Structure formats: C-alpha cells, structure tokens
Amino acid sequence: MNSGTLLEGETPRHGFQGDRNRPTVVRGPACMTIALSREAGARGNSIAVRLGKRLGWQVYTQELLEFMAMNDGAQQQLFAELPPDAAMWAERQMDRLRLDQVVRSESELGELPHLMLMLASRGEVVIVGRGAGYLLPSESTLHVRIVSPLPERIAYMGQWLRLTREQAAEEVRKRDQRRAEYLASSFRRPPAEPHAFDLVLNSSRLGEEVCADLIIQAMKSKEAARPDVDHGQ
Numbered sequence: 001m002n003s004g005t006l007l008e009g010e011t012p013r014h015g016f017q018g019d020r021n022r023p024t025v026v027r028g029p030a031c032m033t034i035a036l037s038r039e040a041g042a043r044g045n046s047i048a049v050r051l052g053k054r055l056g057w058q059v060y061t062q063e064l065l066e067f068m069a070m071n072d073g074a075q076q077q078l079f080a081e082l083p084p085d086a087a088m089w090a091e092r093q094m095d096r097l098r099l100d101q102v103v104r105s106e107s108e109l110g111e112l113p114h115l116m117l118m119l120a121s122r123g124e125v126v127i128v129g130r131g132a133g134y135l136l137p138s139e140s141t142l143h144v145r146i147v148s149p150l151p152e153r154i155a156y157m158g159q160w161l162r163l164t165r166e167q168a169a170e171e172v173r174k175r176d177q178r179r180a181e182y183l184a185s186s187f188r189r190p191p192a193e194p195h196a197f198d199l200v201l202n203s204s205r206l207g208e209e210v211c212a213d214l215i216i217q218a219m220k221s222k223e224a225a226r227p228d229v230d231h232g233q
Contacts, residue, residue, distance in 0.1 A: 027085060029140045031123030032223045034215060035133035038146040040175035041153030041160075041168075043203045047146060048128045050212040055126075060119060062129035069111040078118060086121035093117045093137060129179070133196065134187045139226060142219045145197045146211065148204040198222065 034051060038044025045061060052059035060068075068074045079087065094114055113135050119125050120136050127136075133143030148156075150172070158168030183189045194200055199218050201211045 028089060028137070029086075029121055029123040032219050033120040033123050033132075033136055033141045034126045034219055035136055035141050035143050036126060036128045036146065037133060037144065037197070038129070039148060039153060040172045040179070041157040042146045042148040043156060043208055044146040045128060047203065047208050047211050047215070048126050050208055051126050051215060054212060054216065055124070057124045057126055059126045060128065065112060065115065065127070065130050069115050075111065075115065075118075078115075082118065082121060087118070090114065090117040090121045096137075097135065131183055131187050131189075134183075134189060138198075142199065142215070142222055143197050144199045144201065144215055144218075145192075145194075146201055146203050147192075148202060152204040 034057075036044055036048050036051075038047075048059050048061070051057065068078070082090075094117060097113060112130055116127060116130070116132050116135055119127060120132075120141065123140060133141060136143075153172050154165060154168045157163065157172050158165055161168070161171065163171060180190070189196065199215065201214060203211050206214070
C-alpha cells in the first residue's frame with residue numbers, strides 16, 4: 001500500500017514530492033528590528049532618527065504607524081513588497097499573539113499589531129512606541145527604553161514646543177499618562193517594568209549619540225547570538 005512516504009532504503013519514485021503532511025518551515029526575519037519605548041521628553045524620537053541614519057533603516061514613529069494603520073493604500077503597498085515567507089511569518093506571529101492573549105483587545109488596537117509584524121517581517125526597521133516591543137518576538141527584536149529625569153524632560157519639552165515650564169510639565173505628565181494607560185489597557189503592562197526590556201538607557205546622562213552607539217552594539221550582539229540565522233552569509 002502506497003502511503004505517500006518514503007520508507008528507509010527505498011528509492012524515490014518519479015514524481016515523488018515527499019510527505020505533504022509535513023509542516024511548512026517558515027523562517028524568521030533575517031535581520032533585527034529595534035523597538036524603542038520612551039518617556040515623554042526623553043529624546044526617544046531624536047535617538048530613533050540617529051539610529052535610522054547610521055544604520056540606513058526606516059524609522060516608524062508613533063504618528064507614522066497610526067497613519068499607516070488607517071490608510072489601506074499604504075498597507076497594501078507595504079504588503080505587496082513582502083515575499084510570501086515574510087507575510088506567512090507575520091500571520092503566524094499574529095496567531096501567537098491571539099493564542100498567548102498578548103493583545104487584550106484586538107479591536108481596540110485595530111491594524112497596528114498586524115502592521116508592526118509586517119514591518120518587522122524582514123527586519124532593519126526602528127519602531128517607536130505603540131508597544132512594539134511587547135508585540136514583536138524577542139528573538140528578532142531589540143526592545144529598548146529611553147528614560148531621563150523629570151526636570152530634564154520638562155526642560156526639553158518646553159524648548160521643543162516653546163512652552164512655559166508649567167505648560168511643559170503638564171504636557172509631560174499628560175503624555176506619560178496616555179502612554180501608561182495605553183500599555184495597561186492594551187497589553188496589561190506597566191510602562192516602566194525593567195525586565196521587559198533588553199536595554200534601558202538614561203539619555204540625560206549619556207546623550208543621544210552614546211545612546212545610539214549602545215543600541216547598535218546591543219542589536220549587533222543579539223543578532224550574532226541568534227540560533228536561527230546563518231551568520232556566514
């Protein structure tokens with residue numbers, strides 16, 4: 001009886017295509033993604049821009065992510081550029097998120113989880129905010145948090161938006177609160193949980209350039225340690 005599977009020592013027959021019941025192997029992204037979380041006024045966006053320029057990677061800010069999540073044309077263009085393996089990897093990661101209940105309310109987040117997985121399916125992107133580090137798999141993501149003392153954050157926010165100190169302090173408070181509420185409602189995570197990150201950096205003490213140096217070094221080290229990537233290519 002022909003079961004469709006080669007027995008030990010049996011010569012392959014013409015047209016034999018192997019065991020079709022064997023699960024398809026879907027490779028993960030060949031390159032890393034950097035997911036950047038930040039306190040309001042800690043210069044997270046500026047550090048992300050530095051990373052993008054130095055690595056030659058596309059940077060996706062919170063504003064750009066939200067625009068793409070609401071723009072069907074932008075999503076379709078992105079998806080059309082992905083090879084089948086990348087799209088399949090993103091779909092399997094979405095299944096993982098649903099199974100593990102990482103996303104508390106998928107309807108509340110809309111297209112953001114699927115969009116971020118699609119962006120990360122090939123790697124070489126920097127994603128800022130929106131809980132990307134909680135959605136993307138650890139093995140192909142460097143999850144970084146940028147922090148800074150409150151007085152420095154207030155001063156930076158005031159300079160950036162040309163606000164009085166009182167106005168800047170209120171703006172920092174509101175932004176921190178919105179981000180904390182978003183993480184709590186969407187992922188059931190506090191924003192400052194240190195064990196959730198690969199790297200936590202104080203931008204006030206280190207400066208933007210040193211922060212970028214350390215992130216790139218950590219990303220390359222983590223990428224080199226990945227067991228699922230052929231580093232000899």
